Amino acid sequence: MTAVELKSGIYWVGAVDWDLRNFHGYSTNRGTTYNAYLIMDEKTVLVDTVKRPFFDEMLEKIRELTDPSKIDIVVANHVEMDHSGSLPEVLALAPRAELVCSPQGERGLARHFKELRRFKAVRTGESIRIGRRSLVFHQMPMVHWPDSMATYIPEEALLLPNDAFGQHIASAARFDNCIEWGILREEAAKYYANIVLPYSEQVRNVLGALRGLKIDMIGPSHGVIWRSRLREILAEYEKWSSQRTDARAVIVYDTMWGSTEKIARALQKGLEESGAPVALRCLRSCHISDVMTDVLESRLVLVGSPTLNSGPMPTVAAFLSYMRGLRPAGRLGMAFGSCGWGGQGAGEVETVMKALGWELPEPAINVRWVPGPEELASAREAGRRLGARLKETA
Numbered sequence: 001m002t003a004v005e006l007k008s009g010i011y012w013v014g015a016v017d018w019d020l021r022n023f024h025g026y027s028t029n030r031g032t033t034y035n036a037y038l039i040m041d042e043k044t045v046l047v048d049t050v051k052r053p054f055f056d057e058m059l060e061k062i063r064e065l066t067d068p069s070k071i072d073i074v075v076a077n078h079v080e081m082d083h084s085g086s087l088p089e090v091l092a093l094a095p096r097a098e099l100v101c102s103p104q105g106e107r108g109l110a111r112h113f114k115e116l117r118r119f120k121a122v123r124t125g126e127s128i129r130i131g132r133r134s135l136v137f138h139q140m141p142m143v144h145w146p147d148s149m150a151t152y153i154p155e156e157a158l159l160l161p162n163d164a165f166g167q168h169i170a171s172a173a174r175f176d177n178c179i180e181w182g183i184l185r186e187e188a189a190k191y192y193a194n195i196v197l198p199y200s201e202q203v204r205n206v207l208g209a210l211r212g213l214k215i216d217m218i219g220p221s222h223g224v225i226w227r228s229r230l231r232e233i234l235a236e237y238e239k240w241s242s243q244r245t246d247a248r249a250v251i252v253y254d255t256m257w258g259s260t261e262k263i264a265r266a267l268q269k270g271l272e273e274s275g276a277p278v279a280l281r282c283l284r285s286c287h288i289s290d291v292m293t294d295v296l297e298s299r300l301v302l303v304g305s306p307t308l309n310s311g312p313m314p315t316v317a318a319f320l321s322y323m324r325g326l327r328p329a330g331r332l333g334m335a336f337g338s339c340g341w342g343g344q345g346a347g348e349v350e351t352v353m354k355a356l357g358w359e360l361p362e363p364a365i366n367v368r369w370v371p372g373p374e375e376l377a378s379a380r381e382a383g384r385r386l387g388a389r390l391k392e393t394a
Helices: 052-065 087-093 103-112 181-210 230-241 259-273 288-297 314-326 344-355 373-393
Strands: 004-007 010-012 015-017 032-034 037-040 044-047 071-075 098-101 119-121 127-129 134-139 149-153 158-162 217-220 246-253 278-282 298-308 332-339 365-368
Touching: 004 217, 015 052, 037 052, 052 087, 071 087, 098 103, 103 119, 181 230, 181 288, 181 314, 217 230, 246 259, 246 288, 246 314, 246 373, 259 278, 259 298, 259 332, 259 365, 259 373, 278 288, 288 298, 288 314, 298 314, 298 344, 298 373, 314 344, 332 344, 332 373, 344 365, 365 373
Parallel strands: 044 071, 071 098, 098 119, 158 217, 246 278, 246 298, 298 332, 332 365
Antiparallel strands: 004 010, 010 037, 015 032, 037 044, 127 134, 134 149, 149 158
8 A cells, every 4th residue: 555645745654454353452343554644845744653563564655755864853642652663763764853742752752762862842832834834733631641642734724633533444545435434433433432431521622622723634543534524523522522322221241041131131121112222232242342332322331240259250340340441421320130149240230330420220130040020020120211211311
């Protein structure tokens, strides 16, 4: 794949990782890209690099356009090594280049790459003139690390915000109009749910700052470049960062001998009878990062587990730990499960929901051994009540 021109003199020079299927615990079923951008002006600027194994792929694209030794400025919008991994190699080829990053970025890069010593730390609002264009920097702390920042080119109405607005998609297409919106939205939502969700308050601050900028293109560090669906993706970020959800439910569970599954399906029936859209996700077959996409947009989240060794099933415990870290807020919750004696599984689910500040309209269901007809009818009725509650919140 060759370099792709975004605007006159501005090129995508990143790499496509077709094989990636796990990104530190996040299932990347469609692979990913590591986006880097080359700006050709009186000064030549490289914004971000690529994961180290893809350095040669990026370098080949840069060489199509210029001698790498002519790069004057390298901007590191984010320290994480899928974006900074090739910095030492780039700076070895471009010895006169200035490395620009945020103050937090300087500290992080110095710890990651001991051989890097020359930094220019910039703060929000600072700019560098590179010819007919300028680079304006906006710090975005905790979107997604403390060092994160965006580079804005006002003369081109182009925003390069690193991890914000990303999606994990490997594709020959570079622009959003080349991929169906449904796929883009799904992957952007999954990216938000698994990467950005804990930093929603910071995202809202960034969105507020962006309202004052003219933007007709957004080049994130993963996935396609937004130019035709700007209104749509900005609206989705407004929704997700506000933790606004839809009046629908997701039931997440695992089961040992089928009892917890019977309760899950009784709850599902009750919810469906009330008219509530509901998704059923068994953690034995559904990856937790896919389930988090459901949690992102569902107002009601039900989580069920049998009790195993005085706690929930390992799959449910892993999901609870993952979800607690991502901090979805403002949900309605319900715990359920089955047990032989101790019964702590459902209790631990409820503890996590309370820690997240969720409202629990129904008491936990915790059935001993195998649920009978009356217990399943009671679960079904609880599902109906929860469905009615969902309607009240619509």
